[in-house]
Amino acid sequence: xxxxxxxxxxxxxxxxxxxxxxxxxxxxxxxxxxxxxxxxxxxxxxxxxxxxxxxxxxxxxxxxxxxxxxxxxxxxxxxxxxxxxxxxxxxxxxxxxxxxxxxxxxxxxxxxxxxxxxxxxxxxxxxxxxxxxxxxxxxxxxxxxxxxxxxxxxxxxxxxxxxxxxxxxxxxxxxxxxx
Ligand SMILES: CC(C)(COP(=O)(O)OP(=O)(O)OC[C@H]1O[C@@H](n2cnc3c(N)ncnc32)[C@H](O)[C@@H]1OP(=O)(O)O)[C@@H](O)C(=O)NCCC(=O)NCCS
Numbered sequence: 001x002x003x004x005x006x007x008x009x010x011x012x013x014x015x016x017x018x019x020x021x022x023x024x025x026x027x028x029x030x031x032x033x034x035x036x037x038x039x040x041x042x043x044x045x046x047x048x049x050x051x052x053x054x055x056x057x058x059x060x061x062x063x064x065x066x067x068x069x070x071x072x073x074x075x076x077x078x079x080x081x082x083x084x085x086x087x088x089x090x091x092x093x094x095x096x097x098x099x100x101x102x103x104x105x106x107x108x109x110x111x112x113x114x115x116x117x118x119x120x121x122x123x124x125x126x127x128x129x130x131x132x133x134x135x136x137x138x139x140x141x142x143x144x145x146x147x148x149x150x151x152x153x154x155x156x157x158x159x160x161x162x163x164x165x166x167x168x169x170x171x172x173x174x175x176x177x178x179x
Contacts, residue, residue: 003071007125011117016073018065019083021058023074026083026106028054035107039140041166064090075105075118084109087118089126089135097133099126103146110145119153127176137172138163147172 009016019027030036031048048054064070070090074083085105092099101122105115126132137155139146147170151157155172163169 003065003068006065007071007129009073009121009125010078011121013078014114014117015076015078016087016118016121017076019058019061019072019074019086021055023083024051024054024058026074027058027086030086030104030106031057033107036104039143039146040104041140041168068092073118073122075114085115085118087115087122089122089130091136096130098136099130099132100136100138101126102137115149116152119149123153123174127178131176131179133176133179135174137174138166138169139172140168141170142168150174 006018008018028048028051031054048057061070061072065072070088070092072086072088072090075085075087076083085103087101087103089099089101101119103115103119123135126135135155137146137150139150147157150172153174155174158171158173161171161173163171
């Protein structure tokens with residue numbers, strides 16, 4: 001599993017690229033805005049409250065990339081370099097066969113099919129390039145937008161799996177049909 005060179009991805013409308021410290025304003029917004037984070041519960045020490053937390057977080061993302069621990073793409077429109085959301089594959093299992101997907105999008109760009117277009121590419125990357133057997137998603141049980149997005153992309157709600165760290169979360173899984 002290698003994330004070097006960074007696997008940039010193009011879709012019909014979007015360009016997915018590496019996140020740099022120069023993107024700090026948008027990343028701080030995405031990690032602190034009340035609408036975006038409504039259903040995302042982060043432990044106190046993982047909250048991004050100010051620009052210094054934010055820069056530290058972006059540097060961590062780049063360290064994780066170097067060590068193959070996780071990969072996060074910044075989502076941009078093709079004609080504008082400004083990030084409007086992010087998507088990541090993280091929490092890889094020890095054998096690197098399972099990973100978790102996480103995503104967020106600026107509310108101005110929601111309900112336009114942008115995350116649907118993005119998620120499809122990341123599923124493809126996870127299964128074809130990383131040869132994952134399974135992608136998981138943990139989402140708040142009231143996060144209807146996220147639940148619909150996952151179901152639309154073939155993820156199955158696993159009723160008997162519980163998130164021991166967060167009772168409000170439910171768990172979805174997507175299996176690689178060709179493995
Ligand atoms: C979840 C989120 C990423 C969805 O992104 P999005 O780009 O708005 O989603 P899309 O427009 O691609 O929608 C995909 C499908 O999800 C469903 N959906 C999305 N938003 C919806 C809404 N507000 N109401 C009902 N269905 C919705 C629809 O089925 C849609 O397909 P359709 O447009 O063909 O009907 C976005 O709402 C978000 O960033 N939320 C805040 C962060 C978050 O909660 N992240 C998840 C953490 S687990």
